[in-house]
Amino acid sequence: MSERADTHGGQAPDAHLDTVKRAEDTPGERQPYAELGMKTDEYDRVRDILGRRPTSSELAIYSVMWSEHCSYKSSKVHLRQFGTKAPESDALLVGMGENAGVVDIGDGWAATFKIESHNHPSYVEPHQGAATGVGGIVRDIMSMGARPIAVMDALRFGAADAHDTRRVLPGVVEGISHYGNCLGLPNVGGEVVFDPCYIGNPLVNALCVGLLRKDQIKLATAPGPGNKVVLFGALTGPDGIGGASVLASATFEDESHTKRPSVQVGDPFMEKLLIECCLELYQADVVVGIQDLGAAGVSCATTELAAKGTGGMDVRLDLVPLRDPSLRPEEILMSESQERMMAVVTPDDIDAFMAICTKWDIPATVIGEVTDSGRLVMTWYGETIVDIPPGTAADDGPVYERPFHEPAGQAALNADDPARLARPDDLRATLLELLGSPNLASKEWVTSQYDRYVRGNTVLAQPADAGVLRISEVMPGAEETTRGIALSTDGNGRYARLDPYAGAQLALAEAYRNVAVTGARPLAVTDCLNFGSPEDPEVMWQFAEATRGLADACRALGVPVTGGNVSFYNQTGSTPIHPTPVVGVLGVIDDVAKRVRSGFTGPDEKIILLGDTEEEFGGSEWAHVAHGHLGGLPPQADLEAERALGLVLTEAASRGLLTGSHDLSDGGLAIALAESCLAQGVGCTVSLTGEDAFVGLFSESSSRALVTVAPESFEAFAELCAAHEVPCYGLGTTGGTSLTVEGVLDVPVTELRETHTATLPGIFG
Structure with missing residues (x-):
């Protein structure tokens, strides 16, 4: 394939194209920054950075890169504890700040894993929202240089018998199943939880784990002036435009097409090809840096790669291959079309890179070049439409220390001890009532739709306490190791509602314990922190307490946080969900043949209870x-x-x-x-x-x-x-x-x- 794909470019410039020159000449022109989710002071700060008003393309970049999802502007001050309180770990190879964390699992092998949310898209369009949540987290793992080997999902819905749940849950499960099964990735665990607080706001948290040699880690960086910037994978379309901000339809007033779909559309077969293509590119050693295109699309990939490299990048945006040639530059920058990656390649390796993409039938186009100018410059048919310092978009977004205080009814809630509740006389009936309740009943109706054993390396899967996978035969050269990895995700929104500090610690403790009961040593943590609006001081108190609790617990248990995701604005109207920190723990087992199976495996064995039992029923089932x-x-x-x-x-x-x-x-x-x-x-x-x-x-x-x-x-x-x-x-x-x-x-x-x-x-x- 040539350096330019057969299908590329958009409409030629017209008189209304918002160039840098035009922005300088029209400083007072009104711009729809508020419609893009930006506050007035944030917009004013962009003007200060640039010394002029932004072009519409620059505004698109800053609006998505400074969104809550991409910049962590409300959570960053609290998330820093995961670094300052992090325990020492010989296993940690890559921590927070990259696409996914990487840990050393021995014998020259490393595992990379991460969990992220796709909550709001999964409510709007359950199948595609959940499917693209799987696809996105898989690409995070790919971008670290790894082969994805398994997925998990942590799901929360409203009451099981609610009409809303009957609409959303089947589509979510179908989307997860379709995408993961088509990729050939076993789904080895997770959770399905029901609670009325999630009506109108389900939680769909997807985790992926991958394997790689510990000396072959890839990072999102663009070093070396003269190196080529290659966009490869699926073509860019109108789906998902503005998904990382508040954008849903009319983006740039009458210059934009209305009714752009806000939920991404996934193609797992393209992603499967992309996985194999990336792995061959890594094996050929023709990739200097790589970034997946997820939230914020081209905006994110270009700014983050440039900011972490030698500081500059020139991009011809009109070379981006398009499914819809009518897309304007702003829409191309904000599109979150799936199955796309961006790589940095030396000129000497570009032919080999393109040949591998051609082999796998992956469209690939050189759209730019790395520079040392300290500027991200984008042109559209020769006209300059973006000229910004990339770090100001990628790293220097607003940081808020939002006010927080304990919820007004928290003391009364904690004083309402369940000790006052009538206890049952018939414990047999109580056992059956609980065992058949939606949260404790068998999830086989869900998990049977997932392939748990594809690829043949699953040792344990749901309903076991944790998923366990062997390493041998997953990757070339791994046959000599007996090692395996174990994974679990856990969380309890009711516990966190009663005490977010303790609730986060209990989520970690359960995931840690679930890994340990298989015989694996817990090594590291990834988290997905699901909360209501950060602009609500009561929600912000819950978040502050939960992050503090999780950081303290990670230090006590000796397992560092390697990365994760914060999902805010999970609420219906003004009513937030229960604070729901979901914690994933990865562990290693030296010999998978010694893994411990779940439950009773035969007769005449002694049953032993480990640990002490107290009268503790707050938040209980x-x-x-x-x-x-x-x-x-x-x-x-x-x-x-x-x-x-x-x-x-x-x-x-x-x-x-x-x-x-x-x-x-x-x-x-x-x-x-x-x-x-x-x-x-x-x-x-x-x-x-x-x-x-x-x-x-x-x-x-x-x-x-x-x-x-x-x-x-x-x-x-x-x-x-x-x-x-x-x-x-x-x-x-x-x-x-x-x-x-x-x-x-x-x-x-x-x-x-x-x-x-x-x-x-x-x-x-």
């Missing part, structure tokens, strides 16, 4: 399901106990002491026992002698896990627990066809399964 209650305080986050528990679980797995494991979280011990029975259809008989049976079964105290060991391993395991000061309680044995709690309840496993699996098919068909 029992209070939510049985009473529709939210109040009190969430469970205590004991991070020292969590770390000790993790050490016991990983060491026991490496020594082959465990036959099965399962974390305790929502629904407490009762749900953990039921799910453990359902894993392989193995019953159990346990005793809660000396405990309040209701508290013992349904409390949601943290830092607990349920494990099974062969009788001959019990003594060695008990000694290991004692060495780490982890409480260890023998509950009973596996076997039989029922879940039996002596003197309390007895439920056949068949009844557990019927109750557990009927709910979502009954609602969604």
